[in-house]
Amino acid sequence: MAEPVIGVIMGSTSDWETMKLACDVLDELDVPYEKQVVSAHRTPDLMFEYAETAVTRGLKVIIAGAGGAAHLPGMVAAKTILPVVGVPIESKSLKGIDSLLSIVQMPGGVPVATVAIGKAGATNAGLLAAQIVGTCDTKIQDRLLARRERTKAAVLRSSEDLV
Ligand SMILES: Nc1c(C(=O)O)ncn1[C@@H]1O[C@H](COP(=O)(O)O)[C@@H](O)[C@H]1O
Numbered sequence: 013m014a015e016p017v018i019g020v021i022m023g024s025t026s027d028w029e030t031m032k033l034a035c036d037v038l039d040e041l042d043v044p045y046e047k048q049v050v051s052a053h054r055t056p057d058l059m060f061e062y063a064e065t066a067v068t069r070g071l072k073v074i075i076a077g078a079g080g081a082a083h084l085p086g087m088v089a090a091k092t093i094l095p096v097v098g099v100p101i102e103s104k105s106l107k108g109i110d111s112l113l114s115i116v117q118m119p120g121g122v123p124v125a126t127v128a129i130g131k132a133g134a135t136n137a138g139l140l141a142a143q144i145v146g147t148c149d150t151k152i153q154d155r156l157l158a159r160r161e162r163t164k165a166a167v168l169r170s171s172e173d174l175v
Contacts, residue, residue: 016046018141019071021062021088023051023078027101031077033131034099037138041155043145046071052078052087059084063091072148073141076124077134079103082114085124095125095144097137102130 018038022031031047038045052059066074074094076085079101089096100111108129116126125140127133139156146152 014044015070016044017070017072017145018043018045019062019066019074020045020047021050021074021076021084022047023049023053023082023084023101025049027077027079030101030131030134031075031099033134034075034077034138034141037135038142041138041142041152041159043142043152050084050088052083053081059087060091063088066092066094073097073144075099075137075141077101077137078115079108079111080106080114082111085115085126086118086122089118089122089124096123097140098124098126099134099137100126100129 020031020034020038022028035045035047048062050059050062071094074088074092075097076088077099078084080103082098082100085096085098098115100108100115102108103110112126112129115124118124127136127140142152142156146156
């Protein structure tokens with residue numbers, strides 16, 4: 013089993029239903045990753061350790077999903093120079109608008125690449141992380157291109173369903 017190059021973290025097990033979509037894409041593209049629950053609020057020391065050791069452990073990108081007061085992606089970004097992709101989890105009370113604004117409104121100097129709220133965003137987070145790693149791995153780029161072709165073919169086929 014190849015060493016993980018992408019770290020997928022989330023604030024709670026309740027985020028897994030969404031974050032699983034990012035992992036599904038990485039499985040499909042055969043990109044090695046690790047997954048773990050890490051919370052800036054509930055396990056701050058673990059969060060610091062995770063972010064501080066990410067580079068030496070061989071990770072190239074971190075995908076971080078969190079809901080509500082979603083500080084996890086930004087705090088991880090503050091403690092590593094790896095690119096961090098933030099996934100706003102759709103919260104029950106505010107439909108994920110709270111998560112989105114918490115993640116996207118980073119102060120200048122500490123960027124987080126923020127995707128859309130919820131499952132579509134998680135899928136895109138997996139794709140974006142694979143694209144970043146793919147800049148140094150043509151096999152991953154080939155698999156990404158093949159996926160784009162499959163998406164295109166599915167769209168072209170879908171026109172046949174129009175009546
Ligand atoms: N936003 C954060 C952080 C964080 O940012 O560190 N840790 C947990 N959470 C979020 O709290 C929500 C509710 O968590 P529970 O379902 O465990 O109560 C989850 O969406 C999680 O991401």
